[in-house]
Amino acid sequence: MDILKFSKEHNLFRERLKAFLETEVTPHVAQWEKDHIVPKSTWKKMGKAGFLCPMVATEYGGLGGNFLYSVIVGEELSYTVHSGLSANVHSDVVVPYLDSFGSKEQKEKYLPGCVSGDIITAIAMTEPDAGSDLAGMKTTAVEEDDHIIINGSKTFISNGINCDLIILAAIDPAVTNKHEAVSLYLLEATTPGFKRGRQLDKMGWDSQDTAELFFSDCRIPKTNRLGDAGSGFLLLMMKLQQERLVCAMCAVFAAERIMEFIVEYCKNTTLNNKPLIRSQAVQFDIVEMTTDVKLGRTFIEKLCADHMEGENVVIETSMAKYWTTDMVNRIAEKSMDLCGESALLESNIIARAKRDVRVMSIFAGTNEIMKGIAAKFMGF
Numbered sequence: 001m002d003i004l005k006f007s008k009e010h011n012l013f014r015e016r017l018k019a020f021l022e023t024e025v026t027p028h029v030a031q032w033e034k035d036h037i038v039p040k041s042t043w044k045k046m047g048k049a050g051f052l053c054p055m056v057a058t059e060y061g062g063l064g065g066n067f068l069y070s071v072i073v074g075e076e077l078s079y080t081v082h083s084g085l086s087a088n089v090h091s092d093v094v095v096p097y098l099d100s101f102g103s104k105e106q107k108e109k110y111l112p113g114c115v116s117g118d119i120i121t122a123i124a125m126t127e128p129d130a131g132s133d134l135a136g137m138k139t140t141a142v143e144e145d146d147h148i149i150i151n152g153s154k155t156f157i158s159n160g161i162n163c164d165l166i167i168l169a170a171i172d173p174a175v176t177n178k179h180e181a182v183s184l185y186l187l188e189a190t191t192p193g194f195k196r197g198r199q200l201d202k203m204g205w206d207s208q209d210t211a212e213l214f215f216s217d218c219r220i221p222k223t224n225r226l227g228d229a230g231s232g233f234l235l236l237m238m239k240l241q242q243e244r245l246v247c248a249m250c251a252v253f254a255a256e257r258i259m260e261f262i263v264e265y266c267k268n269t270t271l272n273n274k275p276l277i278r279s280q281a282v283q284f285d286i287v288e289m290t291t292d293v294k295l296g297r298t299f300i301e302k303l304c305a306d307h308m309e310g311e312n313v314v315i316e317t318s319m320a321k322y323w324t325t326d327m328v329n330r331i332a333e334k335s336m337d338l339c340g341e342s343a344l345l346e347s348n349i350i351a352r353a354k355r356d357v358r359v360m361s362i363f364a365g366t367n368e369i370m371k372g373i374a375a376k377f378m379g380f
Contacts, residue, residue: 003298003301003302003304003305004068004071004301004304004305006068006072009065010068010069010072013050013054013063013065013069013072014072014076016049016050016051017051017072017073017076018076018079020045020046020049020051021076021077021079021080024042024045024046025042025077025080025085026079026080028042029080029081029082029084029207032082032084032085032207033082033084033206033207033352034206035207036199036201036206036207036209037084037161037162037199037207037209038084038085038162038207038208038209040117040120040162042085043085043117043120043162044116044117044118045117046085046087046117047115047116047117047118048116048117050063051073051087052087052090052091052114052115052116052117053090053091053095053099053111053114053115054069054070054073054091055067055069055070055091055092055096055099056095056099056111056114056115057099060107060108060111060112060115061111061112061115061116062111062115066308067092067304067307067308068304068308070088070091070092070246071249071304073087073088073091074088074092074246074249074250074253075253077253078250078253078254078256078257079257081257081349081352081353082206082207082352082356083204083205083207083208083356084205084206084207084208084209085207086158086159086208088246088250089158089159090114090120090121090159092242092243092246093123093239093242093243093246094121094122094123094167095111095114095121096239096242097123097167097184097226097235097239098110098111098114098121098167098186098226099111100238100239101184101226101227101235102186102226103223105223106186106223106224106226110165110186113164113165114165118164119164119165120159120162120163120164120165121159121163121164121165121166121167122157122158122159122160122163122165122166122167122213123157123158123166123167123169124139124154124157124166124167124168124169124213125137125154125169125236126154126155126156126157127139127152127153127154127155128153128155134169134182134233134236136178137152137169137170137171137182138152138171139151139152139153139154139168139169139170139171139215140152140170140171140172140173141170141171141172141183141185142172142173142174143172143222144219146221146222147219147220147221147222148185148219148220148221148222148224148225149217149218149219150168150170150185150187150193150215150217150218150219150220151215151216151217151218152170152214152215153197153212153213153214153215154168154212154213154215155197155200155212155213156200156210156363157210157211157212157213158208158209158210159208159209160196160199160209160210160211160212160213161196161199161209161211162209163189164188164189165186165187165188165189166186166187166188166189166213167184167185167186167187167226168184168185168186168187168215169182169183169184169232169236170182170183170185170232171183172229172230175230179233180230180233181230182230182232182233182236183225183226183227183228183229183230183231183232184225184226184227184231184232184235184236185220185224185225185226186220186224186225186226187215187218187220187224188220191218191219191220192218192219193215193216193217193218193219194213194214194215194216194218195213195214195215195216196211196212196213196214197211197212197213197214198211198212199211200212202359203355203358203359204352204354204355204356204357204358204359205355205356205359206352206355240364240365241307241312241313241314241317242307243364244317244318244320244321244364244365244370245300245303245304245307245313245317245320245321247321247324247325247360247363247364248296248299248300248303248317248320248321248323248324248325249300249304249324250360251296251321251324251325251327251328251357251360252293252296252297252300252324252327252328254328254353254356254357254360255292255293255296255324255327255328255331256293256297257349257353258328258331258332258335258349258350258353259286259289259290259293259331261335261349261350261353262286262289262335262338262339262350263277263286265338265339266282266286266338276338282338285334285338289330289331289334289335292327292330292331293327293331296320296323296324296327299320299323299324300320300324303316303317303320314373314377315373315374315377315378318365318370318371318373318374318377319370319374321364321365321367321370322361322367322370322371325357325360325361325367326361326367328357328360329357329358329360329361332350332353332354332357332358333354335350335353335354336350336354
Protein backbone atom coordinates (compact mmCIF):
# COMPACT_ATOMS: atom_id res chain seq x y z
CA MET A 1 0.00 0.00 0.00
CA ASP A 2 1.36 3.41 -0.98
CA ILE A 3 1.88 5.83 1.89
CA LEU A 4 1.23 8.95 -0.21
CA LYS A 5 -2.03 9.05 -2.13
CA PHE A 6 -1.83 11.03 -5.36
CA SER A 7 -5.11 12.09 -6.93
CA LYS A 8 -5.96 12.40 -10.60
CA GLU A 9 -5.24 16.14 -10.31
CA HIS A 10 -1.82 15.40 -8.82
CA ASN A 11 -0.98 13.02 -11.66
CA LEU A 12 -2.08 15.49 -14.33
CA PHE A 13 0.05 18.14 -12.63
CA ARG A 14 3.03 15.77 -12.72
CA GLU A 15 2.58 15.04 -16.42
CA ARG A 16 2.35 18.74 -17.27
CA LEU A 17 5.44 19.49 -15.19
CA LYS A 18 7.38 16.61 -16.75
CA ALA A 19 6.61 17.93 -20.24
CA PHE A 20 7.55 21.48 -19.21
CA LEU A 21 10.91 20.42 -17.78
CA GLU A 22 11.74 18.32 -20.83
CA THR A 23 11.38 21.33 -23.13
CA GLU A 24 12.12 24.39 -20.99
CA VAL A 25 14.74 23.19 -18.50
CA THR A 26 16.70 20.01 -19.29
CA PRO A 27 18.01 21.17 -22.71
CA HIS A 28 19.46 24.31 -21.10
CA VAL A 29 21.02 22.89 -17.93
CA ALA A 30 24.54 22.55 -19.34
CA GLN A 31 24.57 26.22 -20.36
CA TRP A 32 23.14 27.36 -17.02
CA GLU A 33 25.83 25.41 -15.21
CA LYS A 34 28.43 27.31 -17.25
CA ASP A 35 26.68 30.63 -16.71
CA HIS A 36 26.27 29.93 -12.97
CA ILE A 37 22.69 31.16 -13.02
CA VAL A 38 19.20 30.30 -14.29
CA PRO A 39 17.59 33.12 -16.32
CA LYS A 40 14.73 34.91 -14.60
CA SER A 41 12.72 34.31 -17.75
CA THR A 42 12.67 30.59 -16.93
CA TRP A 43 11.32 31.30 -13.44
CA LYS A 44 8.54 33.34 -15.06
CA LYS A 45 7.74 30.55 -17.50
CA MET A 46 7.54 28.09 -14.64
CA GLY A 47 5.29 30.42 -12.67
CA LYS A 48 3.01 31.20 -15.58
CA ALA A 49 2.61 27.45 -16.16
CA GLY A 50 1.45 27.04 -12.54
CA PHE A 51 4.42 25.19 -11.05
CA LEU A 52 5.50 27.71 -8.39
CA CYS A 53 3.94 27.99 -4.93
CA PRO A 54 1.18 25.42 -5.59
CA MET A 55 0.05 25.53 -1.94
CA VAL A 56 -0.80 29.26 -2.07
CA ALA A 57 -4.54 29.95 -2.01
CA THR A 58 -6.39 30.50 -5.28
CA GLU A 59 -7.29 34.06 -4.25
CA TYR A 60 -3.58 34.92 -4.63
CA GLY A 61 -3.14 32.95 -7.85
CA GLY A 62 -2.00 29.60 -6.44
CA LEU A 63 -3.56 26.17 -6.80
CA GLY A 64 -4.62 25.96 -3.17
CA GLY A 65 -3.05 22.51 -3.23
CA ASN A 66 -1.48 20.35 -0.54
CA PHE A 67 2.13 19.42 0.15
CA LEU A 68 1.98 16.56 -2.37
CA TYR A 69 2.34 19.13 -5.15
CA SER A 70 5.67 20.16 -3.63
CA VAL A 71 6.73 16.52 -3.48
CA ILE A 72 5.97 16.21 -7.19
CA VAL A 73 7.93 19.36 -8.06
CA GLY A 74 10.96 18.17 -6.10
CA GLU A 75 10.88 14.71 -7.62
CA GLU A 76 10.43 15.85 -11.22
CA LEU A 77 13.12 18.52 -10.89
CA SER A 78 15.54 15.82 -9.72
CA TYR A 79 15.41 14.31 -13.23
CA THR A 80 17.00 17.50 -14.60
CA VAL A 81 20.10 16.75 -12.47
CA HIS A 82 20.86 20.33 -11.51
CA SER A 83 20.13 22.59 -8.55
CA GLY A 84 19.91 26.04 -10.11
CA LEU A 85 16.15 26.25 -10.57
CA SER A 86 15.55 25.91 -6.84
CA ALA A 87 11.77 25.99 -6.97
CA ASN A 88 11.41 24.13 -3.69
CA VAL A 89 13.49 26.76 -1.88
CA HIS A 90 11.22 29.51 -3.24
CA SER A 91 7.88 27.69 -2.96
CA ASP A 92 8.31 25.53 0.14
CA VAL A 93 10.94 27.26 2.27
CA VAL A 94 10.68 31.03 1.73
CA VAL A 95 7.15 31.84 0.54
CA PRO A 96 5.47 29.87 3.38
CA TYR A 97 6.70 32.50 5.85
CA LEU A 98 4.78 35.16 3.94
CA ASP A 99 1.81 32.87 3.35
CA SER A 100 1.53 31.82 7.00
CA PHE A 101 2.55 34.94 8.90
CA GLY A 102 1.98 37.83 6.49
CA SER A 103 -0.80 40.35 6.88
CA LYS A 104 -3.59 40.48 4.31
CA GLU A 105 -1.98 43.55 2.77
CA GLN A 106 1.43 41.85 2.57
CA LYS A 107 -0.09 38.77 0.95
CA GLU A 108 -2.04 40.79 -1.59
CA LYS A 109 1.06 42.77 -2.49
CA TYR A 110 3.56 39.93 -2.89
CA LEU A 111 1.97 36.47 -3.18
CA PRO A 112 0.59 36.81 -6.74
CA GLY A 113 4.09 37.71 -7.99
CA CYS A 114 5.61 34.80 -6.08
CA VAL A 115 3.17 32.44 -7.79
CA SER A 116 3.67 33.92 -11.27
CA GLY A 117 7.47 33.96 -11.05
CA ASP A 118 7.62 37.74 -11.35
CA ILE A 119 8.93 37.79 -7.76
CA ILE A 120 11.77 35.41 -6.87
CA THR A 121 12.34 35.10 -3.14
CA ALA A 122 15.29 34.46 -0.84
CA ILE A 123 15.57 34.00 2.89
CA ALA A 124 18.49 35.72 4.59
CA MET A 125 19.51 34.14 7.88
CA THR A 126 23.14 33.02 7.57
CA GLU A 127 25.87 35.56 8.34
CA PRO A 128 29.68 35.43 8.03
CA ASP A 129 30.01 34.94 11.79
CA ALA A 130 26.67 33.26 12.52
CA GLY A 131 25.77 30.08 10.68
CA SER A 132 23.69 27.56 12.58
CA ASP A 133 23.53 29.87 15.62
CA LEU A 134 20.63 32.14 14.65
CA ALA A 135 20.79 33.97 17.96
CA GLY A 136 24.36 35.00 17.12
CA MET A 137 23.37 37.15 14.13
CA LYS A 138 24.56 40.76 14.01
CA THR A 139 22.39 42.33 11.30
CA THR A 140 20.37 45.02 13.10
CA ALA A 141 16.88 46.41 12.67
CA VAL A 142 16.27 49.69 14.51
CA GLU A 143 12.90 51.41 14.66
CA GLU A 144 12.80 55.06 13.66
CA ASP A 145 9.33 56.60 13.62
CA ASP A 146 7.31 54.55 11.11
CA HIS A 147 10.34 52.87 9.56
CA ILE A 148 12.91 50.17 10.28
CA ILE A 149 16.58 50.83 9.52
CA ILE A 150 18.49 47.70 8.48
CA ASN A 151 22.29 47.37 8.68
CA GLY A 152 24.44 44.28 8.28
CA SER A 153 25.30 41.48 5.89
CA LYS A 154 24.26 37.96 4.98
CA THR A 155 26.06 35.21 3.09
CA PHE A 156 25.39 31.89 1.34
CA ILE A 157 21.97 33.17 0.30
CA SER A 158 20.26 30.99 -2.30
CA ASN A 159 18.68 33.01 -5.16
CA GLY A 160 20.81 35.91 -3.96
CA ILE A 161 21.39 37.35 -7.44
CA ASN A 162 17.94 36.72 -8.88
CA CYS A 163 15.87 37.58 -5.82
CA ASP A 164 13.32 40.38 -5.90
CA LEU A 165 12.05 39.94 -2.34
CA ILE A 166 14.03 38.94 0.74
CA ILE A 167 12.71 37.61 4.02
CA LEU A 168 15.35 38.99 6.33
CA ALA A 169 16.14 37.97 9.90
CA ALA A 170 17.61 40.79 11.99
CA ILE A 171 17.94 41.73 15.66
CA ASP A 172 16.90 44.74 17.68
CA PRO A 173 20.17 45.71 19.45
CA ALA A 174 18.20 47.24 22.33
CA VAL A 175 16.84 43.83 23.35
CA THR A 176 19.28 41.89 25.50
CA ASN A 177 17.67 38.47 25.10
CA LYS A 178 19.02 37.40 21.71
CA HIS A 179 16.12 35.05 20.95
CA GLU A 180 13.56 37.75 21.73
CA ALA A 181 15.52 40.29 19.68
CA VAL A 182 15.00 38.52 16.34
CA SER A 183 12.31 39.72 13.93
CA LEU A 184 11.59 38.95 10.29
CA TYR A 185 11.22 41.63 7.63
CA LEU A 186 10.17 41.85 4.00
CA LEU A 187 12.78 43.76 2.04
CA GLU A 188 12.49 44.47 -1.67
CA ALA A 189 15.65 44.28 -3.76
CA THR A 190 15.02 47.83 -5.01
CA THR A 191 15.38 49.26 -1.50
CA PRO A 192 18.05 52.00 -1.36
CA GLY A 193 21.08 50.81 0.60
CA PHE A 194 20.64 47.18 -0.42
CA LYS A 195 23.53 45.75 -2.42
CA ARG A 196 24.29 42.31 -3.77
CA GLY A 197 27.84 41.20 -3.11
CA ARG A 198 29.78 38.41 -4.77
CA GLN A 199 28.06 35.51 -6.41
CA LEU A 200 29.90 32.80 -4.55
CA ASP A 201 32.02 30.36 -6.57
CA LYS A 202 31.05 27.11 -4.90
CA MET A 203 31.79 23.41 -5.01
CA GLY A 204 28.64 22.15 -6.70
CA TRP A 205 25.27 23.81 -7.31
CA ASP A 206 26.97 25.62 -10.19
CA SER A 207 23.78 27.08 -11.68
CA GLN A 208 22.45 28.21 -8.29
CA ASP A 209 23.03 31.95 -7.73
CA THR A 210 24.26 31.85 -4.14
CA ALA A 211 25.46 35.29 -3.02
CA GLU A 212 26.43 37.74 -0.32
CA LEU A 213 23.93 40.46 0.56
CA PHE A 214 24.71 43.82 2.18
CA PHE A 215 22.39 46.27 3.94
CA SER A 216 23.49 49.83 4.59
CA ASP A 217 20.85 52.05 6.25
CA CYS A 218 18.09 50.30 4.34
CA ARG A 219 14.89 52.08 5.30
CA ILE A 220 11.73 49.98 5.07
CA PRO A 221 8.21 50.69 6.39
CA LYS A 222 7.41 49.24 9.80
CA THR A 223 4.51 47.51 8.05
CA ASN A 224 7.12 45.32 6.34
CA ARG A 225 7.74 43.45 9.57
CA LEU A 226 6.52 39.87 9.27
CA GLY A 227 4.58 38.98 12.39
CA ASP A 228 5.09 40.66 15.75
CA ALA A 229 8.29 42.34 16.90
CA GLY A 230 10.57 39.79 18.56
CA SER A 231 8.71 36.80 17.13
CA GLY A 232 11.29 36.01 14.45
CA PHE A 233 13.04 33.17 16.23
CA LEU A 234 9.72 31.44 16.96
CA LEU A 235 8.53 31.89 13.35
CA LEU A 236 11.78 30.41 12.05
CA MET A 237 11.46 27.43 14.37
CA MET A 238 7.88 26.86 13.21
CA LYS A 239 8.92 26.63 9.55
CA LEU A 240 12.21 24.77 9.88
CA GLN A 241 10.36 21.45 10.12
CA GLN A 242 9.15 21.83 6.54
CA GLU A 243 12.52 23.15 5.33
CA ARG A 244 14.33 20.12 6.70
CA LEU A 245 11.69 17.76 5.34
CA VAL A 246 12.14 19.31 1.88
CA CYS A 247 15.91 18.87 2.21
CA ALA A 248 15.53 15.20 3.18
CA MET A 249 13.05 14.64 0.38
CA CYS A 250 15.38 16.13 -2.24
CA ALA A 251 18.28 14.05 -0.90
CA VAL A 252 16.28 10.86 -1.49
CA PHE A 253 15.26 11.97 -4.98
CA ALA A 254 18.91 12.71 -5.82
CA ALA A 255 19.95 9.29 -4.52
CA GLU A 256 17.30 7.64 -6.70
CA ARG A 257 18.61 9.41 -9.80
CA ILE A 258 22.17 8.34 -8.99
CA MET A 259 21.05 4.73 -8.55
CA GLU A 260 19.23 4.73 -11.89
CA PHE A 261 22.42 5.86 -13.58
CA ILE A 262 24.82 3.54 -11.80
CA VAL A 263 22.67 0.44 -12.36
CA GLU A 264 22.52 1.15 -16.10
CA TYR A 265 26.24 1.89 -16.12
CA CYS A 266 27.06 -1.43 -14.49
CA LYS A 267 24.77 -3.29 -16.89
CA ASN A 268 26.34 -1.69 -19.96
CA THR A 269 30.01 -1.54 -18.94
CA THR A 270 32.14 -4.66 -19.35
CA LEU A 271 35.28 -5.83 -17.62
CA ASN A 272 37.06 -8.90 -18.97
CA ASN A 273 34.19 -9.36 -21.43
CA LYS A 274 31.65 -9.53 -18.61
CA PRO A 275 29.17 -6.79 -17.53
CA LEU A 276 30.11 -5.24 -14.21
CA ILE A 277 26.67 -6.12 -12.87
CA ARG A 278 27.61 -9.83 -13.08
CA SER A 279 30.29 -9.32 -10.44
CA GLN A 280 29.14 -10.48 -7.02
CA ALA A 281 30.98 -7.59 -5.33
CA VAL A 282 29.17 -5.08 -7.56
CA GLN A 283 25.84 -6.81 -6.96
CA PHE A 284 26.34 -6.57 -3.20
CA ASP A 285 27.16 -2.86 -3.50
CA ILE A 286 24.06 -2.21 -5.62
CA VAL A 287 21.82 -4.13 -3.23
CA GLU A 288 23.17 -2.27 -0.21
CA MET A 289 22.81 1.11 -1.91
CA THR A 290 19.29 0.33 -3.15
CA THR A 291 18.28 -0.75 0.35
CA ASP A 292 19.43 2.59 1.76
CA VAL A 293 17.49 4.50 -0.88
CA LYS A 294 14.30 2.50 -0.28
CA LEU A 295 14.60 3.02 3.47
CA GLY A 296 15.01 6.75 2.87
CA ARG A 297 12.00 6.87 0.53
CA THR A 298 9.76 5.09 3.05
CA PHE A 299 10.94 7.36 5.87
CA ILE A 300 10.30 10.63 4.05
CA GLU A 301 6.95 9.50 2.64
CA LYS A 302 5.76 8.72 6.17
CA LEU A 303 7.02 12.11 7.35
CA CYS A 304 5.33 13.88 4.42
CA ALA A 305 2.05 12.20 5.40
CA ASP A 306 2.50 13.15 9.07
CA HIS A 307 3.47 16.71 8.13
CA MET A 308 0.33 17.08 6.00
CA GLU A 309 -1.71 15.91 8.99
CA GLY A 310 -0.24 18.75 11.03
CA GLU A 311 1.73 16.49 13.35
CA ASN A 312 4.81 17.70 15.20
CA VAL A 313 7.64 15.67 13.67
CA VAL A 314 10.57 17.90 14.62
CA ILE A 315 12.55 14.96 16.00
CA GLU A 316 11.86 12.77 12.98
CA THR A 317 12.56 15.46 10.36
CA SER A 318 15.84 16.26 12.11
CA MET A 319 16.71 12.57 11.97
CA ALA A 320 15.61 12.33 8.34
CA LYS A 321 17.58 15.39 7.29
CA TYR A 322 20.86 14.09 8.72
CA TRP A 323 20.35 10.45 7.69
CA THR A 324 19.18 11.03 4.10
CA THR A 325 21.85 13.63 3.33
CA ASP A 326 24.55 11.37 4.76
CA MET A 327 23.03 8.54 2.73
CA VAL A 328 23.06 10.38 -0.60
CA ASN A 329 26.70 11.29 -0.02
CA ARG A 330 27.49 7.60 0.57
CA ILE A 331 25.63 6.68 -2.61
CA ALA A 332 27.50 9.28 -4.67
CA GLU A 333 30.87 8.20 -3.24
CA LYS A 334 30.29 4.51 -3.87
CA SER A 335 29.01 5.26 -7.39
CA MET A 336 32.24 7.08 -8.14
CA ASP A 337 34.16 4.02 -7.01
CA LEU A 338 32.09 1.79 -9.29
CA CYS A 339 32.57 4.09 -12.27
CA GLY A 340 36.28 4.53 -11.69
CA GLU A 341 38.14 7.09 -13.79
CA SER A 342 35.11 7.86 -15.97
CA ALA A 343 33.33 9.36 -12.94
CA LEU A 344 35.86 12.21 -13.03
CA LEU A 345 34.71 13.34 -16.48
CA GLU A 346 32.34 16.27 -16.64
CA SER A 347 30.26 14.32 -19.14
CA ASN A 348 29.50 11.78 -16.41
CA ILE A 349 26.42 12.57 -14.36
CA ILE A 350 28.15 11.26 -11.23
CA ALA A 351 30.71 14.07 -11.29
CA ARG A 352 28.01 16.74 -10.99
CA ALA A 353 25.94 14.67 -8.56
CA LYS A 354 28.91 14.18 -6.25
CA ARG A 355 29.56 17.93 -6.08
CA ASP A 356 25.92 18.86 -5.71
CA VAL A 357 25.00 16.48 -2.89
CA ARG A 358 27.97 17.33 -0.69
CA VAL A 359 26.44 20.53 0.69
CA MET A 360 23.19 18.82 1.67
CA SER A 361 24.66 17.69 4.99
CA ILE A 362 25.59 21.30 5.74
CA PHE A 363 22.72 23.58 4.71
CA ALA A 364 19.33 23.83 6.50
CA GLY A 365 21.30 23.21 9.70
CA THR A 366 24.34 20.97 9.76
CA ASN A 367 23.82 17.30 10.46
CA GLU A 368 25.51 17.73 13.83
CA ILE A 369 22.91 20.39 14.66
CA MET A 370 20.17 17.96 13.56
CA LYS A 371 21.42 15.33 15.99
CA GLY A 372 21.58 17.93 18.74
CA ILE A 373 17.99 19.02 18.08
CA ALA A 374 16.76 15.42 18.12
CA ALA A 375 18.63 14.73 21.36
CA LYS A 376 17.18 17.86 22.99
CA PHE A 377 13.59 17.04 22.08
CA MET A 378 14.13 13.44 23.18
CA GLY A 379 14.92 14.82 26.61
CA PHE A 380 18.61 13.91 26.78
